[in-house]
Amino acid sequence: DYNEAFNYYTKAIDTCPNNASYYGNRAATLMMLGRFREALEDAQQSVRLDDSFVRGHLREGKCHLSLGNAMAASRCFQRVLELDHKNTQAQQELKNATTVLEYEKIAEVDFEKRDFRKVVFCMDRALEFAPACHRFKILKAECLALLGRYPEAQSVASDILRMDSTNADALYVRGLCLYYEDCIEKAVQFFVQALRMAPDHEKACLACRNAKALKAKKEDGNKAFKKGNYKLAYELYTEALGIDPNNIKTNAKLYCNRGTVNSKLRKLEEAIDDCTNAVKLDDTYIKAYLRRAQCYMDTEQYEDAVRDYEKVYQTEKTKEHKQLLKNAQVELKKSKRKDYYKILGVNKNASEDEIKKAYRKRALMHHPDRHSGASAEVQKEEEKKFKEVGEAFTILSDPKKKARYDSGQDLEEDGLNMGEFDPNNIFKAFFSGPGGFSFEGRDGPTQVNQEQLGPATFQALKW
Numbered sequence: 001d002y003n004e005a006f007n008y009y010t011k012a013i014d015t016c017p018n019n020a021s022y023y024g025n026r027a028a029t030l031m032m033l034g035r036f037r038e039a040l041e042d043a044q045q046s047v048r049l050d051d052s053f054v055r056g057h058l059r060e061g062k063c064h065l066s067l068g069n070a071m072a073a074s075r076c077f078q079r080v081l082e083l084d085h086k087n088t089q090a091q092q093e094l095k096n097a098t099t100v101l102e103y104e105k106i107a108e109v110d111f112e113k114r115d116f117r118k119v120v121f122c123m124d125r126a127l128e129f130a131p132a133c134h135r136f137k138i139l140k141a142e143c144l145a146l147l148g149r150y151p152e153a154q155s156v157a158s159d160i161l162r163m164d165s166t167n168a169d170a171l172y173v174r175g176l177c178l179y180y181e182d183c184i185e186k187a188v189q190f191f192v193q194a195l196r197m198a199p200d201h202e203k204a205c206l207a208c209r210n211a212k213a214l215k216a217k218k219e220d221g222n223k224a225f226k227k228g229n230y231k232l233a234y235e236l237y238t239e240a241l242g243i244d245p246n247n248i249k250t251n252a253k254l255y256c257n258r259g260t261v262n263s264k265l266r267k268l269e270e271a272i273d274d275c276t277n278a279v280k281l282d283d284t285y286i287k288a289y290l291r292r293a294q295c296y297m298d299t300e301q302y303e304d305a306v307r308d309y310e311k312v313y314q315t316e317k318t319k320e321h322k323q324l325l326k327n328a329q330v331e332l333k334k335s336k337r338k339d340y341y342k343i344l345g346v347n348k349n350a351s352e353d354e355i356k357k358a359y360r361k362r363a364l365m366h367h368p369d370r371h372s373g374a375s376a377e378v379q380k381e382e383e384k385k386f387k388e389v390g391e392a393f394t395i396l397s398d399p400k401k402k403a404r405y406d407s408g409q410d411l412e413e414d415g416l417n418m419g420e421f422d423p424n425n426i427f428k429a430f431f432s433g434p435g436g437f438s439f440e441g442r443d444g445p446t447q448v449n450q451e452q453l454g455p456a457t458f459q460a461l462k463w
Contacts, residue, residue, distance in 0.1 A: 002029050002032045002033050003033070005025075005029045006026060006029045006030065006033070009022055009025050009026035009029060010026065013026065018049060019049070020046040020047070020049040020050035020053045020056060021046070021053070021055075023042045023043070023045045023046035023049065023056070024042070024043065024046040024053060024055050024056045024059060026039075026042045027039045027040075027042035027043040027046060027056075027059045027060075027063070028059060030042060031059065031062065031063065031066075034132065036063045036066045036067050036132045037063075037067065037132075039059070039063050040060065040063035040064065040067065043056055043057075043059040043060035043063055044060055046059070046060075047060060052083060054080055054083050054084055054087065057076050057077075057079045057080045057083070058076070058077070058080055058087075058089060058090060058093070060076045061073045061074075061075075061076030061077045061080070061090075061093055061097075062093065064076060065093065065096065065097055065100065065129055065130055066129075066130055066131060066132045066133070067130065067132050067133055068100070068126075068130040068132075068133025068134075068135050068136050070097040070098075070100040070101045070104070070130070071097075071101070073093070073097040074094060074097045074098070074101075077090045077091075077093045077094040077097065078094065081094070096129045097129075099125075099129065100126050100129050100130055103122040103123070103125050103126040104122075104126065106118070106122050107119045107122040107123060107126075107139065110122070111139070111143070114146075116143035116144075116146045116147050117143075117147065119139065119140070119143045120140055120143045120144060120147070123136045123137075123139055123140035123143070124140065127140070134160055134164070134167065134169070134170075135169075137156050137159075137160060138156075138157070138160065138167075138169040138170060138173060140156060141153045141154075141156035141157045141170075141173045142172075142173050142176065144156070145173060145176045145177050145180060146246065148180070148248060150177045150180060150181055153173060153176075153177050154174060154177045156173075157170045157171075157173040157174045157177070158170075158174065161174065166197050167197070168194045168195075168197035168198035168201050168204065169194075169201075171190050171191075171193050171194035171197065171204070172190070172191065172194045172201060172203055172204040172207065174190050175187045175188070175189070175190030175191045175193075175194065175204070175207065175208075175211075176207060178190060179191075179207060179210075179211050179247065180246075180247055180248065180249060180250075181249060182247075182249040182250045182253065184211050184214060184215045184250070185215065187207075187211050188208060188211050188212060188215075191204045191205075191207050191208035191211065192208065195208065210243055210244045210247075213243050214240055214243045214244060214247065214250060217236055217237075217239055217240035217243065218236075218237075218240050218250070218253075218254065218257075220236050221233050221236035221237045221240060221254075221257060222257070224236055225257070225260070225261060230261050230264050230265050231265075233257075233258075233261050234258060234261045234262070234265070237254050237257050237258040237261065238258065240254050241254050241255070241258075248281045248282060249281075249282060251281055252277075252278045252279075252281040252282035252285050252288065253278070253285075255274045255275070255277040255278035255281070255288070256274065256275060256278040256285065256287055256288040256291060258274045259271040259272070259273075259274030259275040259278065259288070259291050259292070259295075260291060262274060263291065263294070263295055263298075268295045268298055268299050269299070271291070271292075271295045272292055272295045272296065272299075275288045275289075275291050275292035275295065276292065279292070284315070286312055286315060286316060289308045289309075289311055289312050290308070290312060290324075292304075292308055293305045293308035293309050293312070293324070293328065296308065297327075297328060297331065300331075300335065302328060302331045302332035302335050303332060305328040305331070305332070306325065306328045306329055306332050309321065309324050309325035309328045310325060312324070312325075313325050330407070330408035331408070333408045334405075334408045338388065338391070338392075340391065340392035340395050340396055340405065341392075341396070343362070343385075343388050343389060343391075343392040344358040344359060344362055344389065344392045344393065344396065345358055345361075345362065346358045348406070350396075352397070355393065355396050355397055356393075356397070359389060359392070359393040359397075362385075362389040363386065363389050363390070363393075363423075363426075363427055366382050366385040366386040366389055367382075367386055367427065368382060368383050368386060370382075386423055386427075387423045389423070390423030390426045390427065391423070393426060394426060
């Protein structure tokens with residue numbers, strides 16, 4: 001019952017204030033209660049009263065070590081060995097103190113190298129011997145924050161603040177976590193509070209300045225974007241990205257915002273690059289995946305678009321995301337077929353008359369008789385193109401087939417076998433009759449009727 005023991009030792013000290021062992025015993029009790037700073041004071045008083053008090057020196061050294069002052073602890077254990085060179089406890093504790101000093105040195109070097117994982121490892125080992133050292137805990141928490149392990153970092157900082165609400169280092173780390181989680185306004189409040197406690201706190205000062213600058217630039221960029229001033233918004237987001245490379249979450253949002261600006265400026269490849277940078281920084285950032293996927297769709301990079309939409313749908317299974325994925329899959333399927341619009345040289349919104357004119361031009365351009373004097377290789381290529389032009393016209397001139405083609409459905413379901421398709425039938429029907437253009441083929445003119453072509457195509461060919 002350490003609390004009760006503490007009370008009795010206090011009464012003993014009040015009665016006999018010059019007894020070294022009473023202070024030593026109360027120090028041991030306070031150590032068991034985890035109150036190492038108070039225990040240190042009692043241990044120091046015990047050896048002031050009696051410099052030969054071995055247990056007093058041991059307890060002072062243990063308190064120093066628990067609080068992270070390994071140098072002071074070493075001096076205490078060396079004093080014990082001067083008084084009792086066979087004291088095994090002092091020998092072991094001296095080794096422990098030396099180990100802590102080594103971990104401190106390694107951590108200092110690794111922090112400069114930004115090897116934060118190794119620093120966390122060193123601090124965990126050091127805290128096994130120095131469990132009450134706030135300095136080690138703060139360094140560990142700062143490195144956890146720099147590694148993006150914010151909940152762990154916040155937990156460590158909060159524990160210290162519960163014991164010492166004025167600890168500037170803990171306030172700084174708490175603000176750092178909020179800053180890196182893009183809660184910049186709240187972060188500034190913690191940085192300001194840390195500076196009130198320690199006006200010369202360099203890290204809190206720098207972080208506060210960066211946080212305010214980042215918040216201002218981002219807000220200015222958002223305002224410019226809303227006003228439609230995309231060029232200015234681009235410049236502001238770019239400036240914001242240069243403020244603090246370590247702020248991963250905020251920079252991910254800035255890259256995505258700049259990607260949106262680039263998409264508005266129709267700089268789609270640049271927009272894709274920005275969104276890629278965003279997801280590299282934060283691979284859970286759904287908005288960046290969606291923005292990049294849309295840019296992939298706009299640049300007809302359908303496989304990449306499907307990949308991004310799959311990632312989004314796996315993360316958030318909403319109806320909207322499911323539909324976006326389905327649309328991308330349809331466009332991917334369509335992209336793997338012949339592009340009949342491209343073959344005719346028309347856009348996807350071409351009118352019936354534009355499709356007819358395009359067919360007339362391309363059919364005459366690629367008709368085999370026009371290339372009868374060319375090499376066998378050229379003739380074969382032109383025959384292939386002539387057939388593709390006929391295929392394209394057959395599909396795009398038939399409203400039903402065109403609708404199925406546009407929706408990505410299989411045309412084979414309509415019984416259209418392009419392997420058995422004869423483009424000459426379409427050509428002869430198109431260019432024969434009143435107002436037509438007479439183009440005699442190698443086999444002579446051929447009359448083509450409605451039964452041969454099908455009613456829809458036959459009607460589409462009529463002028």
